[in-house]
Amino acid sequence: MADFTGIEEREGLRLSWNLWPNSKIEATKCVLPFGALYTPIKDLPDIPVVNYEPVQCKGCGGILNPYAQVDFAARVWMCRLCQMRNSLPSHYHGISEQNLPAELYQEYPTVEYSVPRTRPIHPPAYMFVVDTCLAEDELAACKAALSQALHTLPEYAYVGLITFGTHVHVHELGFQDFAKAYVFQATDRNGPKDHPPQAIAAALGMGPKGRGQTQDQDPNNPVVPGTRFTPPLSECEFVISNVIEELQKDAFPATAGHRPSRCTGAAIQVAAGVMAACLPPGTGAARLMLFVGGPTTLGPGKVVDTDLLEPIRSHKDLAKDAAQHFKPARRYYDGLATQLASQEHALDVFACSLDQVGLAEMQNAVDLSGGLIVQTDSFNNAVFKDSFKRVLAGPEEPNRLSLHSNATFEVIPSRDVKVGGLMGPAAPVEKKSPSVADTQTGIGGTTLWKMASLDTTTTVAVFFEIVAHSKGSVDRGAGANQQFFVQFVTRYLHADGSQRVRAYTFTRQWVDDKSTPMLMAGFDQEAAAVLTARVGSWKMEGEEEFDATRWLDRLLIRVCSRFGDYQANDPRTFDLQPAMAMFPQFMFNLRRSNFVQVFGNSPDETAFFRLSLNRFPVADAMVAIQPSLVAFSLSDAPQPVLLDVASITADRILFLDACFSVVIFHGATIAQWRKQEFHLQADYAGFKDLLEAPQAEATAIRQRRFPVPRLVDCDQNGSQARFLLARLNPSSTYNSAGTVGSEMIMTDDVSLHVFTEHLRKLAVQS
Numbered sequence: 001m002a003d004f005t006g007i008e009e010r011e012g013l014r015l016s017w018n019l020w021p022n023s024k025i026e027a028t029k030c031v032l033p034f035g036a037l038y039t040p041i042k043d044l045p046d047i048p049v050v051n052y053e054p055v056q057c058k059g060c061g062g063i064l065n066p067y068a069q070v071d072f073a074a075r076v077w078m079c080r081l082c083q084m085r086n087s088l089p090s091h092y093h094g095i096s097e098q099n100l101p102a103e104l105y106q107e108y109p110t111v112e113y114s115v116p117r118t119r120p121i122h123p124p125a126y127m128f129v130v131d132t133c134l135a136e137d138e139l140a141a142c143k144a145a146l147s148q149a150l151h152t153l154p155e156y157a158y159v160g161l162i163t164f165g166t167h168v169h170v171h172e173l174g175f176q177d178f179a180k181a182y183v184f185q186a187t188d189r190n191g192p193k194d195h196p197p198q199a200i201a202a203a204l205g206m207g208p209k210g211r212g213q214t215q216d217q218d219p220n221n222p223v224v225p226g227t228r229f230t231p232p233l234s235e236c237e238f239v240i241s242n243v244i245e246e247l248q249k250d251a252f253p254a255t256a257g258h259r260p261s262r263c264t265g266a267a268i269q270v271a272a273g274v275m276a277a278c279l280p281p282g283t284g285a286a287r288l289m290l291f292v293g294g295p296t297t298l299g300p301g302k303v304v305d306t307d308l309l310e311p312i313r314s315h316k317d318l319a320k321d322a323a324q325h326f327k328p329a330r331r332y333y334d335g336l337a338t339q340l341a342s343q344e345h346a347l348d349v350f351a352c353s354l355d356q357v358g359l360a361e362m363q364n365a366v367d368l369s370g371g372l373i374v375q376t377d378s379f380n381n382a383v384f385k386d387s388f389k390r391v392l393a394g395p396e397e398p399n400r401l402s403l404h405s406n407a408t409f410e411v412i413p414s415r416d417v418k419v420g421g422l423m424g425p426a427a428p429v430e431k432k433s434p435s436v437a438d439t440q441t442g443i444g445g446t447t448l449w450k451m452a453s454l455d456t457t458t459t460v461a462v463f464f465e466i467v468a469h470s471k472g473s474v475d476r477g478a479g480a481n482q483q484f485f486v487q488f489v490t491r492y493l494h495a496d497g498s499q500r501v502r503a504y505t506f507t508r509q510w511v512d513d514k515s516t517p518m519l520m521a522g523f524d525q526e527a528a529a530v531l532t533a534r535v536g537s538w539k540m541e542g543e544e545e546f547d548a549t550r551w552l553d554r555l556l557i558r559v560c561s562r563f564g565d566y567q568a569n570d571p572r573t574f575d576l577q578p579a580m581a582m583f584p585q586f587m588f589n590l591r592r593s594n595f596v597q598v599f600g601n602s603p604d605e606t607a608f609f610r611l612s613l614n615r616f617p618v619a620d621a622m623v624a625i626q627p628s629l630v631a632f633s634l635s636d637a638p639q640p641v642l643l644d645v646a647s648i649t650a651d652r653i654l655f656l657d658a659c660f661s662v663v664i665f666h667g668a669t670i671a672q673w674r675k676q677e678f679h680l681q682a683d684y685a686g687f688k689d690l691l692e693a694p695q696a697e698a699t700a701i702r703q704r705r706f707p708v709p710r711l712v713d714c715d716q717n718g719s720q721a722r723f724l725l726a727r728l729n730p731s732s733t734y735n736s737a738g739t740v741g742s743e744m745i746m747t748d749d750v751s752l753h754v755f756t757e758h759l760r761k762l763a764v765q766s
Helices: 004-011 024-029 136-152 197-203 233-245 264-278 315-319 326-343 359-368 382-392 516-520 525-542 548-563 583-591 603-613 618-625 668-675 682-704 719-725 752-763
Strands: 013-015 019-021 034-038 069-071 076-078 085-087 110-115 125-131 158-164 167-171 181-185 286-292 346-352 373-376 403-413 417-423 448-455 460-466 483-493 499-511 565-567 570-575 628-633 652-657 661-666 710-715
Touching: 004 013, 013 499, 013 525, 019 024, 019 516, 024 460, 034 525, 125 136, 125 264, 136 233, 136 286, 136 382, 158 233, 158 264, 167 264, 181 197, 181 264, 197 264, 264 286, 264 326, 264 359, 315 603, 326 346, 326 359, 326 448, 346 359, 346 382, 359 373, 359 603, 373 382, 373 603, 403 417, 403 460, 417 525, 460 525, 516 548, 525 548, 525 583, 525 603, 525 618, 548 583, 548 752, 570 752, 583 618, 583 752, 603 618, 628 682, 652 682, 652 719, 661 668, 661 682, 661 719, 668 682, 710 719
Parallel strands: 019 499, 125 158, 125 286, 286 346, 346 373, 661 710
Antiparallel strands: 013 034, 034 460, 069 076, 076 085, 110 499, 158 167, 167 181, 403 448, 403 483, 417 460, 483 499, 565 570, 628 652, 652 661
């Protein structure tokens, strides 16, 4: 049970507790949540893919798995989730202990079924929604990226184009004679103008006869032939290329002292309406890709007025409820989130601006639709260019982002476990089930969720509630009282067009003994830290006046009081078992992370960090909570060092992986040698290799992680050294007596040592 990382590599699962107490009271005493971090379609080694329908239980809907009890003579199997006996289908009558199907092998807890499609599948569709209120160089960079995307997409993909500024322009790409567009206003005399899907379809002539169909449309298969507004790329490549090439800045330029009139909210609503008319829900992958370079200043979803005298909202304004546009805009985008989730269309946001664009308001529209977010300062930035390439990369290209669509995720637990909720890029599906817990955590009240889009790294957090064993329960088979079972069922449309069902079943043991060592044997402190971070971020978004730092401190004190070894009122005797020894340090760094601390960050940046955390796997989330620091030097091989200011020395290079940024920090001596160009001389080949090693490591990380992290190359005492110093433990500050000549951080934050000492005192209080 100690190799939690190995379990994740083989099965895609991490649990905060791998041994569970068998009563609700004992579970409450554990303080930390009982949850799972699961990657539904992770690339697993040797996963069997079978070409037949899964066998489902008539009681709970669970799928036949290795833990089922099979009576080969009677041709029946008993579901370990609900204890119901089921007959095997006729084509299973030839199985025996020597001739088992893939789903009954113990070494295959995960089985994927490729099942026949029940309805026609539309080729993937992309709607580009482009901001034209950009500076000339920014618009040129955006147009270049779109033009390159057209060469990357397959010819059978369907594409559409909407541009917006003061008005929304829907381009009719199926019209070959000349450029043709329909214009929608963002406001009228009554204020912001609403554009329901039915009104958009009627305005564009996409009525009940067909969904914007052309004359050659086959009425028996309305989703395959081309449409006027989202035709196949093979039919409209020349038209859309010309439209993109000839795009100009918005015809209504901003006046002096004013921001451009930008109706982003109306553009997204119109795009969602067009896609709803062109692509029915569940018939294929559809993505609305928003390219925006500034805040929404006009129409629904407005976040700030055009007058530059009005500053855009900050965290301080949100805390004081002084942001007049925030709540109306949030309600508007929440309505769009519900619409996109019901349509199963993803909203991707590429926010490339030095100013905020309104991501804090539209974050639910991105999250519930399973969309992606890339945030940087310019369309010329490599972060945008590399991330956008990975989204649209072909299946044969390395490091591509393998996107799948139209998924549902279901949790089926055994009787003594209930589902508290889910946190991740998903929307709830109403499903009444006795397995729904009374207390909700995250998106609760159901055991089924819809995911319009997900990739092979998308990770959801599922929270459980332990129910006390009933004394009058029926016999559940040998060993049933000592273990519980949970099954995750993911149904999705694969990127190759096939319909897939992936069933993963796991089991863990109940702990009858109330002693701490039994529970601690199954404690995964990394998974617990990530789950805690997700819960904290969720509470900060949903609960007003929630103090995350105080909440984390109280939680950590309770955890240490419960599981620490100490004598009452004697901090010197306090000790934590190795299974939990790093957890206080994780919480210390979580308190200082971008998920909790909002000082120095805009609401848009905070929304970006939290949305990313909501889908990160454990490894990436842990690096975001507690960055890794590696030292490169001429005398030693690369080795991890403490995330502390004491690790800075003049004769080595520090490599910081902080998830959203990668920092290469050259010590003063190394920086001086580089400026003197010693690495260009043949006698200093070793120094050249030293400079190249962290660069190669940064390249490898940026190729596998999405969004592509920012690369910061800096020197000791340089201006950009702050990107490293901000994440280090401030063991040496102007208030402390550090070593002469050592680096010092100018901060009032407490160090890890001071934090731990206070924790010891509070944890041992009787």
